[in-house]
Amino acid sequence: xxxxxxxxxxxxxxxxxxxxxxxxxxxxxxxxxxxxxxxxxxxxxxxxxxxxxxxxxxxxxxxxxxxxxxxxxxxxxxxxxxxxxxxxxxxxxxxxxxxxxxxxxxxxxxxxxxxxxxxxxxxxxxxxxxxxxxxxxxxxxxxxxxxxxxxxxxxxxxxxxxxxxxxxxxxxxxxxxxxxxxxxxxxxxxxxxxxxxxxxxxxxxxxxxxxxxxxxxxxxxxxxxxxxxxxxxxxxxxxxxxxxxxxxxxxxxxxxxxxxxxxxxxxxxxxxxxxxxxxxxxxxxxxxxxxxxxxxxxxxxxxxxxxxxxxxxxxxxxxxxxxxxxxxxxxxxxxxxxxxxxxxxxxxxxxxxxxxxxxxxxxxxxxxxxxxxxxxxxxxxxxxxxxxxxxxxxxxxxxxxxxxxxxxxxxxxxxxxxxxxxxxxxxxxxxxxxxxxxxxxxxxxxxxxxxxxxxxxxxxxxxxxxxxxxxxxxxxxxxxxxxxxxxxxxxxxxxxxxxxxxxxxxxxxxxxxxxxx
Amino acid sequence: xxxxxxxxxxxxxxxxxxxxxxxxxxxxxxxxxxxxxxxxxxxxxxxxxxxxxxxxxxxxxxxxxxxxxxxxxxxxxxxxxxxxxxxxxxxxxxxxxxxxxxxxxxxxxxxxxxxxxxxxxxxxxxxxxxxxxxxxxxxxxxxxxxxxxxxxxxxxxxxxxxxxxxxxxxxxxxxxxxxxxxxxxxxxxxxxxxxxxxxxxxxxxxxxxxxxxxxxxxxxxxxxxxxxxxxxxxxxxxxxxxxxxxxxxxxxxxxxxxxxxxxxxxxxxxxxxxxxxxxxxxxxxxxxxxxxxxxxxxxxxxxxxxxxxxxxxxxxxxxxxxxxxxx
Numbered sequence: 001x002x003x004x005x006x007x008x009x010x011x012x013x014x015x016x017x018x019x020x021x022x023x024x025x026x027x028x029x030x031x032x033x034x035x036x037x038x039x040x041x042x043x044x045x046x047x048x049x050x051x052x053x054x055x056x057x058x059x060x061x062x063x064x065x066x067x068x069x070x071x072x073x074x075x076x077x078x079x080x081x082x083x084x085x086x087x088x089x090x091x092x093x094x095x096x097x098x099x100x101x102x103x104x105x106x107x108x109x110x111x112x113x114x115x116x117x118x119x120x121x122x123x124x125x126x127x128x129x130x131x132x133x134x135x136x137x138x139x140x141x142x143x144x145x146x147x148x149x150x151x152x153x154x155x156x157x158x159x160x161x162x163x164x165x166x167x168x169x170x171x172x173x174x175x176x177x178x179x180x181x182x183x184x185x186x187x188x189x190x191x192x193x194x195x196x197x198x199x200x201x202x203x204x205x206x207x208x209x210x211x212x213x214x215x216x217x218x219x220x221x222x223x224x225x226x227x228x229x230x231x232x233x234x235x236x237x238x239x240x241x242x243x244x245x246x247x248x249x250x251x252x253x254x255x256x257x258x259x260x261x262x263x264x265x266x267x268x269x270x271x272x273x274x275x276x277x278x279x280x281x282x283x284x285x286x287x288x289x290x291x292x293x294x295x296x297x298x299x300x301x302x303x304x305x306x307x308x309x310x311x312x313x314x315x316x317x318x319x320x321x322x323x324x325x326x327x328x329x330x331x332x333x334x335x336x337x338x339x340x341x342x343x344x345x346x347x348x349x350x351x352x353x354x355x356x357x358x359x360x361x362x363x364x365x366x367x368x369x370x371x372x373x374x375x376x377x378x379x380x381x382x383x384x385x386x387x388x389x390x391x392x393x394x395x396x397x398x399x400x401x402x403x404x405x406x407x408x409x410x411x412x413x414x415x416x417x418x419x420x421x422x423x424x425x426x427x428x429x430x431x432x433x434x435x436x437x438x439x440x441x442x443x444x445x446x447x448x449x450x451x452x453x454x455x456x457x458x459x460x461x462x463x464x465x466x467x468x469x470x471x472x473x474x475x476x477x478x479x480x481x482x483x484x485x486x487x488x489x490x491x492x493x494x495x496x497x498x499x500x501x502x503x504x505x506x507x508x509x510x511x512x513x514x515x516x517x
Numbered sequence: 518x519x520x521x522x523x524x525x526x527x528x529x530x531x532x533x534x535x536x537x538x539x540x541x542x543x544x545x546x547x548x549x550x551x552x553x554x555x556x557x558x559x560x561x562x563x564x565x566x567x568x569x570x571x572x573x574x575x576x577x578x579x580x581x582x583x584x585x586x587x588x589x590x591x592x593x594x595x596x597x598x599x600x601x602x603x604x605x606x607x608x609x610x611x612x613x614x615x616x617x618x619x620x621x622x623x624x625x626x627x628x629x630x631x632x633x634x635x636x637x638x639x640x641x642x643x644x645x646x647x648x649x650x651x652x653x654x655x656x657x658x659x660x661x662x663x664x665x666x667x668x669x670x671x672x673x674x675x676x677x678x679x680x681x682x683x684x685x686x687x688x689x690x691x692x693x694x695x696x697x698x699x700x701x702x703x704x705x706x707x708x709x710x711x712x713x714x715x716x717x718x719x720x721x722x723x724x725x726x727x728x729x730x731x732x733x734x735x736x737x738x739x740x741x742x743x744x745x746x747x748x749x750x751x752x753x754x755x756x757x758x759x760x761x762x763x764x765x766x767x768x769x770x771x772x773x774x775x776x777x778x779x780x781x782x783x784x785x786x787x788x789x790x791x792x793x794x795x796x797x798x799x800x801x802x803x804x805x806x807x808x809x810x811x812x813x814x815x816x817x818x819x820x821x822x823x824x825x826x827x828x829x830x831x832x833x834x835x836x837x838x839x840x841x842x843x844x
Contacts, residue, residue: 318719320718320719339721339723340718340719340720340721341721341723343721344721350719352716352719354715357713357715357716358713358715358716358718358719359716359719360713360716361708361709361712361713361716361717361720361779362712362713362779363708363711363712363775363779363780364708364709364712364779368705368708372705372709372720372722373720373721375702375705376702379701379702382701382702383696383700383701384699384700384701384702384704384705426720
């Protein structure tokens with residue numbers, strides 16, 4: 001690895017470069033209700049160079065990609081291409097200006113052929129204004145050959161694997177003569193060999209003079225293929241420069257920051273007896289050999305990169321999917337969980353990550369969202385008692401400090417933070433013994449975050465066992481008594497007490513060896 | 518406490534119905550005489566009963582296009598039973614029609630639940646199958662009034678406390694449904710499954726099972742209506758109630774039941790059916806060709822959907838959506 005001893009803590013990009021950036025962002029800010037996603041960030045991309053964009057989840061990486069591709073409009077700031085100021089009111093404008101993005105999950109059309117995918121929107125036309133299929137297939141063949149892809153342009157896209165789909169996306173980028181290529185974690189779901197091929201491709205694109213923005217969590221690949229780096233943290237640019245002038249520990253330090261500026265509730269955990277023991281939980285594709293114990297009153301953090309298999313494991317624990325092997329003991333008795341109902345009856349509840357999709361039932365009022373899993377206890381002789389449902393809802397939402405006009409308001413009208421409180425209230429009302437919170441504060445405002453944290457601490461103090469999946473290091477460190485780090489579907493490490501440092505978590509999650517920092 | 522009946526959609530529809538009645542009454546006052554209104558209601562009763570079942574199905578993000586075929590098949594079966602065993606008591610006939618209808622609904626529900634086939638495909642298929650079975654069992658022959666027993670034909674028309682039994686059955690069905698939808702866990706599950714099937718799974722609700730239950734309800738009501746229909750019109754043949762499934766869906770849509778699932782009320786389904794029933798009955802009175810009825814129902818559907826779409830469009834949509842619209 002490249003070593004460098006310069007302190008780079010707050011150094012501004014010292015561009016001692018001969019070249020001019022082809023694309024330059026200056027002072028870009030973007031806010032969403034309650035969240036400032038980007039705050040005066042700058043980013044420069046140079047022709048024929050790979051710039052790695054690194055940062056924790058929620059640092060603003062995807063927001064900047066969306067700004068660059070015309071999906072979001074920045075509130076402030078300037079985008080310039082080759083020195084002249086531009087704006088991208090729509091995604092098409094960004095495409096015309098030569099910006100193209102290759103996403104983790106490629107946005108292509110499964111039921112069209114490879115050639116059609118490459119040329120959709122700008123297919124070669126025959127004399128009569130119809131699509132010239134022969135020319136299209138021929139040109140597609142040439143483009144694919146240029147990137148060294150051995151793909152038949154006439155097969156349907158859905159018949160290709162992820163790696164080849166990436167190649168098609170790249171061929172498409174070349175076909176529209178993109179000068180700026182954004183690659184968003186292109187190797188996240190690829191095999192070792194495919195990853196090597198992706199690196200080769202990046203080299204080819206570099207040789208063709210493309211400016212590449214490469215988003216990655218993997219340090220080995222950043223140091224291998226990037227020429228420059230830019231680090232984002234909490235929506236701000238905290239460092240940029242040449243890869244040759246930075247060391248791995250420095251980069252980690254920049255990413256995680258020194259100060260944890262959020263305040264977390266002080267806890268003196270009193271651990272009770274073991275309530276849950278998971279042994280050798282495995283799934284054919286998503287995770288393998290997950291085992292741990294959980295005690296009453298404990299907050300157990302699950303950290304890892306996106307795609308490490310944390311949510312997938314939690315879904316299996318909750319009975320949404322079934323494990324291929326493994327066992328669970330609850331209160332030292334073997335339990336079998338095949339459906340969410342069985343999980344709920346065993347006192348295990350799950351607050352899912354995707355609130356909009358998996359949590360809130362829009363169209364139903366708040367109180368009916370809360371009472372949904374508790375209808376057995378609130379009804380009598382098979383008839384629902386709305387008054388009981390209201391009472392239950394009032395009891396639990398009050399504890400969470402829910403801000404709503406009325407409890408019969410549609411949950412869809414609430415802010416993200418308040419929706420989250422309703423969903424947590426819903427599960428608490430079932431009086432669980434183990435609560436799994438998957439990214440409990442993702443995308444919610446600071447005030448609600450603090451309320452959720454406060455409440456989590458209170459729950460643990462009352463003897464509930466809490467599992468918290470989070471990709472936010474401050475939250476993991478601030479709340480957990482113990483942290484399990486998952487990587488590629490396995491438990492990579494377990495830390496508690498003094499072992500809990502940001503560097504250790506990042507290293508374990510990225511698969512780096514313990515460094516003498 | 519929520520009174521779903523007073524929600525804006527139902528209120529607007531109620532006002533529209535009143536306005537319609539007043540407009541008709543301004544030229545044909547006889548139309549709004551209680552006796553005539555009771556007749557209109559009785560005429561609309563089959564539509565109301567079917568709309569209730571359809572509402573449950575639509576709430577769960579499904580659709581049941583087989584209701585009219587189910588009705589016709591059940592009607593034919595009970596009519597044939599009646600010709601074979603004229604002495605069969607009415608309660609038995611009612612039981613048979615409800616059960617047979619429920620079984621056909623169950624077939625739909627199981628195909629949707631266990632084989633994961635889109636409901637529109639399943640019910641399009643069963644719709645044709647059920648009609649085909651009528652032809653098979655009847656050889657395409659009609660069963661006419663003189664072949665049916667008197668008690669068989671008399672039941673829906675029998676007057677009880679000033680209203681025909683058919684009307685009473687509709688009233689009982691509406692009341693029962695109001696309780697089922699508003700006061701039971703199953704009713705709540707219909708909303709949850711349609712409102713957000715993913716979240717319903719995470720809440721421990723079996724989505725497929727719930728949808729299947731909705732189909733069974735819809736089928737049972739269609740079966741019940743099958744007997745009432747055949748007895749009331751005193752005839753059974755392959756094509757009775759042909760195309761009626763679309764009127765049923767129309768009543769639901771006009772009544773504010775969202776085709777996207779999860780939104781709707783018993784009051785809405787009732788009012789939607791009444792609206793169509795009034796239009797249908799008023800047109801001959803004001804001397805407009807019944808063919809206009811189709812155009813008017815069609816327009817009412819579009820107006821209702823447009824109204825619902827604008828009233829439910831939320832202000833703070835995802836930014837991405839806006840960007841998509843901007844293109």
